[in-house]
Amino acid sequence: MAEKVLKKPRSFYDIYERNPSADKKMPHYCPGCGHGNVHKFIAEALDDFDVADRTIFISPVGCSVFAYYYFDTGNIQAAHGRAPAVATGIKRAHPHSIVISYQGDGDLAAIGTAEILHAANRGENITVFFINNAIYGMTGGQMAPTTIVGQKTTTTPYGRRPQNEGYPVKIAELISQLEAPVYVERVALFDNKHRAKARMAVRKAIKNQVDNLGFSLVEVLSPCPSGWKMDPVDAMHWIEEEMVKVFPLGVYKDITKEVEPYHIEEFKPEAEEIKELLDLKTESKSFARSTVPEKYKNPEIKIAGFGGQGVLLLGAALAQAGMLQDYHVSWLPSYGPEMRGGTANCHVNIREIEIGSPVVANPSILIALNRPSLEKFEPDVQSGGLIIYDSSLIDIEPSRKDVEILAIPSTKMADELGNTRIANMVVLGAIAGYTNFFDLKTLFETLNTAIKRKNLIEINRKAVETGYQFGKEHRVK
Amino acid sequence: MGKLLVKGNDAIVRGAILAGCRVYFGYPITPASEIAETAAKYLPKVGGTFLQAESEIASINMVYGAASGGVRVMTASSSPGISLKQEGVSYAAGAELPCVIVDVMRGGPGLGNIAPEQSDYNQIVKGGGHGNYKCPVLAPYSAQEMSDFIQLAFDLAEKYRTPVYVLTDGYIGQMMEPVEFGEPKTDFPRFDWALYGDAESKQNLISSIYLEPDELEEHNRKLQRKYAEIEANEVRFEDFMLEDAEIVLMGYGIVSRVLKTVVEKLREEGVKAGLLRPKTLFPFPKKKIAELAQRVKKFLVVEMSNGQMVDDVRLAVNGKCPVEFYGRMGGNVPTMKEVLEHSKKLMEA
The missing domain is CATH 3.40.920.10 (Pyruvate-ferredoxin oxidoreductase, PFOR, domain III)
Structure with missing residues (x-):
């Protein structure tokens, strides 16, 4: 029987040198947080498809803004909500790169709604991971666009009221209505079975990009025990019992078998051709001036x-x-x-x-x-x-x-x-x-x-x- | 190549492509839309990308993304659009990303109008977004300079790893003049800081985060050293008849064209006038102004604004001689006649 060696994926750094904390081996996330799971699924997929070298990971504002502590890939830190636009920029500049936009709920579903909607609608060949934990974890537990009705946060101290704050935004449903995205799935992290499903979804979303199929988004219902002021076990139950009711799990869209892969032909014209293409190839003509009355x-x-x-x-x-x-x-x-x-x-x-x-x-x-x-x-x-x-x-x-x-x-x-x-x-x-x-x-x-x-x-x-x-x-x- | 009769807004795009720009992200706005339209026409032809973004904010962040990849990338907008882009410019300045932003100024505040103003001076020259940063600002006054300065803008952006502005107005953009275009640039260096989506570059991090106060202060000090270096090396201006001038007229962009004619007319009437035309607004020709202030009688600064550049002139003159201001707003371009009359009155006073 082959021996199974348990170790960190190669797509993670061994030592987290960029983390200013004294402990360079531990991630900065709180106990029971879901980011660690999703990070691991991503790193394993990058290993398996052997694409870490050409991956560029974009981390906008949120707890995962420090994802660059961990991923041994190219890293860009982006402004709040703007990761899909930044991803568009780098992907267009270097189409062979594998671009991952990793966003929280405030980032993706509130301040960056326009960016995600339009990146998806253009069918950018990128992969988006949307961590939905129904709260603003990084800033200390304020309401998120995905906070569920009745949920207490520091800015909805009496619970979210639809009359005042409206209803939670359902991103997987929204994005799957667009024509361009090839794959949209919502997964959750509350038990092993669902974590295994989440892992497969993460892999598929990355593989789609490797195969140049187009835009993929995976929404992950993820625990935030600190933000929810719960212990990690209760947090798991809360996802299963409360969140899943509002955000049903499943594949919302998958047309990966139907679409043709992107073909990008690189064209680098030489100097003379550039001038021609810019309509600059003109002869220098000069005519004598007439005698003009003063x-x-x-x-x-x-x-x-x-x-x-x-x-x-x-x-x-x-x-x-x-x-x-x-x-x-x-x-x-x-x-x-x-x-x-x-x-x-x-x-x-x-x-x-x-x-x-x-x-x-x-x-x-x-x-x-x-x-x-x-x-x-x-x-x-x-x-x-x-x-x-x-x-x-x-x-x-x-x-x-x-x-x-x-x-x-x-x-x-x-x-x-x-x-x-x-x-x-x-x-x-x-x-x-x-x-x-x-x-x-x-x-x-x-x-x-x-x-x-x-x-x-x-x-x-x-x-x-x-x-x-x-x-x-x-x-x- | 012979000269071509082209609009400033056309010259700036073809100049940018000659400079090696292959990626453009922008959002339509009058009077800058022609830049986007010309980019949309030419970029795909040369194997480049033109993308109309969903917003000004998205477009500057796309620029941020592409700049992270070490390619020459630009965007263009007009005043209200630039206000929206400021967040992204601050991030690019913090992350030290080279990129070029063109501002074809229009009238403000608010929606204002689409006629030319120069009321963006403060938001462009003084940083504009949050944080301790400045961007080099080039101010073309002809179609030829639109083409020349956009190329210079890319060079400066890469040399100093900073966003660079080209600040212009509707007149310079709409005007057709003969332009002699340069040769295409086709070889580009690989930057050791950029991300190319490969093993050699993956250790690079593009970021403006420095959590520790000491680290952030050091980063800011580094930025300030860079700005000091830019001030030492990159000041550009035109000296027109300043040698024996008693009154120095100052203006940039379209205004400086009017002022040139005013100087000619004043000279015809025996008034010793000269023009100092800044081509770079940051860095500002402070030394030249200070030197002139020692020997001239007066400065007259003319702007299509409430008087924004004049503050910098006053700082440089430092009380050595009077600094007068003449401004028009709302999209009115001062005529040669009105500035001439005003100058004569000042010299009589």
Whole structure:
């Protein structure tokens, strides 16, 4: 007959060096506490599946916050209730690791309700052990979300009353309603038979993760003689007689035979591929600057109109063209409260030297594509500046006498070209033609970047060209 | 690579990925959502993970988890969301975990509004959560700096094992400017403190618990030494026309852009003005300020807040010259004109 050697699982440290207490061989838990049982089941399972080396154990606030004294695994101590989120983080960073979130009732079912629900709902490939002892053990016996009706605690000195505190939260039932979790079971620790069942549940929950099956949760009804102010034997009876009535034992969900294991393919692109994937593979193009009359240099441009008129794109195209000619440029869209009411505007600076504020409060060039914009911004234009407006849509004329005015029926021109939506590009051409700021070559290159749909580039080129001729013909002599 | 015309919120994500960030956890909030959206677009392409968390608190704790694994990880939010994250940042500071948090500030307190403010200065620069900690804070003022600073943020985070903030506002995020992106970083060191889910790293413990008062005090002293080292090595600022300046304008982020134009205009009118623009808010350019305070007539600090950075300026000036403050709140960006008028009045006084 083989000799059976009884010893500590290898997944525990031999000596608990991290425990500040003088005795480095004894755990810090109280006599009769259930944590020791569950710790042992976990350590044995880690041994048997030979995964302790790649296990990362997460211990949030509660008596088990010091689980890192014992487990010879990677250890993370986490904030109260946040262990499932921390587990998500490390599991996503290192998917091959075995991540265990070990939580008490206050942690999991009160302050961390959101974290557990959503980690479960995402089907994180982690294992959660939920120690339900119906009390806050660590802080000295206050009410837990799982405290049963009538149970006296330091914060329910007259017993838990549903009228005031509601009913105990049933986690196994709750989590098993979600689609993603693969395995949810509630077990208890009150006698050998049930401890053996608990041990099997712990093993299965860990094995599920080793097999990449998904999210498992085991709820353990566990004794807390200190918190309950009972001796350990009475505590066992209390689980059997009182707790089990409220928290029925059993498998609440098991779809482990039906689900496909996760497959995580690691992809580590090289430098060149990364640039490609980030759309950063662009040629450095540079175009010669045109000879620009002094008054049009360093324009501060405001473009305004209805949403849908391509106001932002027109601004972006101007900035893009400026960039191609190595100017300093900035583009700022209307932002915040300004955005309301269906109007859009943007601010563009094209400057020979560095741009300070990107905000254009007093434009040197105002492009107004609808009447409200013209009325609103006309007074702000710098004296000697330029107003360009769509005379096919705006039925008034600017009243300023100290500025240049270019009235262009851009919408009508766009219609004649066959597409109302290119009116903005007619205007782009017109500004360039009128001020001689950009040549057509630069504008055409701009379209290659600004227009995402390649089949629209041709018609936009026509728009720019038509606008350019119009602008050129209307230059001030 | 050529220059690209991109938004600040885009530049910061692509910059982060170039810096080697492959994991992002976040919760949507205006005006920071574009950062999450851009991360959601690009991270899966390069073999990374983007995850929209159930809450700000969950997202910072996911960051805590991934940071424990020694990978480059980030999150982004805006002011009310940052308030929620403070618990997690305190834990990360205590456990000395490198990670990067972007705050695209908006108007407060409470729900406030979504327009740009700079009223998070105190909660970001002074620690923010519980405990004796501070985080390096970088304040970009252009799309280019959004890309550059996020990369620097990861480097600093790892060098000093600390959370690092990039503090910015809706304007810098929304603005498009030409950006020259750097080269991708592809090799990463293995840290002796991190958890990789293997035998070599399993002895490591990520924790902020020190039960014994002496131990916790020693841990705190160690943190303070680290912050002193950061103060000694990592101060960054821009000096714009300070050499002969009589009035020093100070501001960061979008405000400093306005101030640059104000300085130009003041100079045109014969006023000797200069701009001191902190690029790092912690560490703060205290020495430079103290040195200027010896020889200039005045400081004018401009913020989109009730005056938060100005306190640090006053501490550094230490009564050597007057420190004036001009602030706008509620999402109003001070215009060049109003600051110009205010500065002129101050110089006449």
